[in-house]
Amino acid sequence: MVNVRSMIALYAGKFSKQVLKLINSSGTALPGKLALRIDNNFLDNIEEKCDTVIMVTGTNGKTTTNNLLNHVIGTRTDKILSNLKGANMIQGIATTYVNNTKDHYDYGIFEVDEGTLRSVTRYVKPDYILVSNFFRDQLDRFGEIDNLVEDVYTTIEKLPESTLILNVDDPLVNKFTQLPNKIIKFGLDLDLDEVQNSSLSMKNCPLCEGKLQYSSHVYGHFGNYECDKCGFKRPNPDFVVSNLEEKASSQMITIDYGDEELVFEYPYTGIYNAYNVLGVFTVCKQLGLSDDEIVSAMGDFSFHLGRMEEMEYKGKIIKVILTKNPIGLTQVINMISNDERSKTVVHILNDNPADGEDISWIWDAYTICEREETVLHYYCSGIRAEDIALKKKYDNVPLDKIKINDNFKEIIDTAIEDDVEIVYVLPTYTAVFETRDYIENVVKSN
Amino acid sequence: MELNIYHLYPEHLNLYGDLGNVNCLKRRCLERGIEVNVVNFTDDEKPDLNDGDIFFIGGGSDRAQQLVYKDFLQYKDVLKELIEEGRAVLAVCGGYQLLGTSFIDKQGNNIPGLSILDYESKYTGDKRIIGNIIIETTLNLEPNKLVGFENHGARTYSKYQPLGNVLVGRGNNDDDMKEGIVYKNYIGTYLHGPVLPKNPHLADHLILQALRNKYGDVESLEPLDDEIENKAYEKFIKLYGK
Known part of the structure; x- marks a missing residue:
């Protein structure tokens, strides 16, 4: 369906991009902002053009997860629409569409700011939503983390068709397992026993006023926890890291799922990257990629954009x-x-x-x-x-x-x-x- | 000399890096050879409040503040008496609201506070106050400005002496350009930063009052190397001062 207003919006966006180029500015938000100004339903186009839409949201790891997903899925198809540069507010996502060059995409893969998920999903209904974690981040913008989690939760309540890919090591993300959606859980069965900084850890149950008791601890408020009052606890993940070996410039990871156990190495470090890798692995398995495809792609991913x-x-x-x-x-x-x-x-x-x-x-x-x-x-x-x-x-x-x-x-x-x-x-x-x-x-x- | 610093509910009230305030008090005592015990007053542990020389209470989420409200109700009279006696107390943001007669929950409903002091924080329907703030303090401090970051939904109204007059930012409410309160050696404020590392002169004020309470006539505190503190303070005023 050709929508005239939408076409005008698209070309206005493209035109502004050319102007930005002339004045040597990369401007990731402006073209999208302009397009949305002309046609506030502009994002509807994304859903029409993309067969499968994946959104990544949460506090940390969005850009890395998005880029890694693109890299791995990119070994199968080059028809991917994505906001790779981390412009994850509504204008940034609209700009991604302004920049699009193909008639049709197999995948739309977007990182979406937690505070923006509500407005973006009004137009684009994702097939998959990966929720990575909730940490204190820019509270001056959001007010409080409880409010933010509540906002994402009530947003997803309106998206019953979306499959949720959840990091259940985070109690705030695990709360989303209460939703009726199809749910795939991932987590790390590791006890890293790091010093627990009281201000980084959350000790209260997100469902009641009880206290969370941790039997093992990864970092921050991630770990294996159980509420002493209502019994809310970290469930067994469908995809789990059972072992992780940190090397100087790589990690050797063991992922268990179903009856499978897979061991492989990739050239990046930091525990948080084990979460990014596991999240991407979990999504890719839902899309039907083989273990070999995923593993070999992960091995040659290189980070960029700082x-x-x-x-x-x-x-x-x-x-x-x-x-x-x-x-x-x-x-x-x-x-x-x-x-x-x-x-x-x-x-x-x-x-x-x-x-x-x-x-x-x-x-x-x-x-x-x-x-x-x-x-x-x-x-x-x-x-x-x-x-x-x-x-x-x-x-x-x-x-x-x-x-x-x-x-x-x-x-x-x-x-x-x-x-x-x-x-x-x-x-x-x-x-x-x-x-x-x-x-x-x-x-x-x- | 020795001071006991009581940190109230660190497990619940720990937003915005306010733990830095306790670290600051501790550090500035230790550097002067004053012994320090940091004592946590928590859900599970209730050490005798009478042994505290300086008390700190910070802010938390709405949920956390309500947990603390319920748990602390039975101790509020003890703290009230200690404040009347002149103990040094610093309450920041949510902690500041909690000690007054009312504050607000997530939905903006007014809920009762601990009523240790007679000031109220209420919902006015106006937007949350968020931003850098500079005040000229009513305390006799050198320098006489305090800097920080305010972030609060409720507006506070009080008849007490304010901690300062607002030069940049908003302070207690939208009307009187006052920030915080001072009552004897109790200081309530919306200033984050955390406020004490950014304003070492305010930290020293609390330490000095606590020492005087305990040891009588302590003239002044030994000056410390505050080169980085002063640079951060001056930079703030340069960036955000009028």
């Missing part, structure tokens, strides 16, 4: 990792702690609206690396450079290792000349693109 991206400069590695909330930052610091190489760590902390204007979240993270002797410097930069430096001080980092400069270019110029094997650069959301682009330029011009 999510674990690596670049080389004068024989050392520069690794850019987005860190935007306490659990993410803590997990990245854990990963860096496992790295025995000599290193320098660069924090770039911004407080623009998209980062969350309230930077108090850094106080809920641990920022000190173990193997302190392998860290040469902690550089603190970004608009709120001094604040991350203050947190470092409170985490008992030796003061002579802390260097403050709010100009991120100057600090990167200095940091990459440090005599170390690896430079970790940890920008917040609004810093990630310009940081990686700046480093790429420096690396290339060398």
Whole structure:
């Protein structure tokens, strides 16, 4: 069905994209915003064009999961429509459609901001929704995590046809198993016994006022829990990681499902990536991909867009990792702690609206690396450079290792000349693109 | 010298990095050779409140605050007496609301507070107040500004001395440009940040009052190396001050 208003909206969007290109701006939201202004049902087109629609939502891991899903499913078909660059608000998703070039897509794969799921699913009904986790993230935008979970829950209540792929290690996600939808559960049967930071863990049952007792613990509020009052507990997952071996630059994972047990290795680290891998594996099995297809595709996935991206400069590695909330930052610091190489760590902390204007979240993270002797410097930069430096001080980092400069270019110029094997650069959301682009330029011009 | 810092319900009231306030008090005592015991007052453990020299209570989700309300009802008279006596208390955001006569739940209904002090927080139908805030404090502090981040739905109305007059931001409500309250050595405020690491002069004020309560005439506190603290404070005022 050709809808004239929708066509005009599409071409207006495309035109604005050309203009943006001329003025050398990447603008991921504007073309979509314009199209939605002209035709507020513009997103209806997506459902019409895509056979199968998958949405990924939750606090952490959306962009990585989306990119990994694209990569694995991409071995089967090139007809995929997706917002790979992390523009996950309604305008960003509309822009994805503005940019589309094909008449038909086998898959539409979208990461959708938790606060945006309601408005997007008004137009596009997903066949699958992967809910990864709920952590404190930019509370100044959402108010409170309870409200956010409630909002996603009541949104999905209106989508009874969608199959839910749920990380049941998170009690807040497990709550969604109460819905009548078809449900596939995934989780990690691991006890990592890390120090439990009280502010990162949730101890109350999401259904009643009872307390959650953990028999094992992965990180944050992930683990094997049971409510001492109503009996709400983590169910046995359909897809489960039964073993995980962390290596210097890879992980060896064991996934059990049905009667199958599968062991394979992929070149990325960090426990949170085991969740991303398992989530993607679970989705791909629903789509009918074979174990071999999934495993071989996962082995050659490379991160980009500042999510674990690596670049080389004068024989050392520069690794850019987005860190935007306490659990993410803590997990990245854990990963860096496992790295025995000599290193320098660069924090770039911004407080623009998209980062969350309230930077108090850094106080809920641990920022000190173990193997302190392998860290040469902690550089603190970004608009709120001094604040991350203050947190470092409170985490008992030796003061002579802390260097403050709010100009991120100057600090990167200095940091990459440090005599170390690896430079970790940890920008917040609004810093990630310009940081990686700046480093790429420096690396290339060398 | 030795101080007992009581942290009320850290398992429930732990939003916005406010644990940093307790760390700050502890750190600034230890650096001066003052011994510190951080004592958690929780659902399961109820140490004697009379032994506390400084009390901290933070904010949590609506659900968490209601749990704390129920659990603390039977202890409220003890805390009330201690406040009257002049013990040092810092209550932030949800904790601040909780000690007053009323606050609000998720749906915006007014629900009773612990009524330890006579101020009320209520729902007005207006949008949540969210943003950076700078106040000029009524306490005799040097410097005389306090900086932080406010994030609250309810509006608070009180006849007490405010903690400060709002220079940037909103404060207690939409009407009087006042922020927080001061009653004897009780300080209630909406300032997150966390407020004490960002405003070490306010942390030292609480420590000094607590020491005076316990040990009589303590003149002043030994100055500390606050180079990074001062840089963060000055940066805030440069970015968000008028």
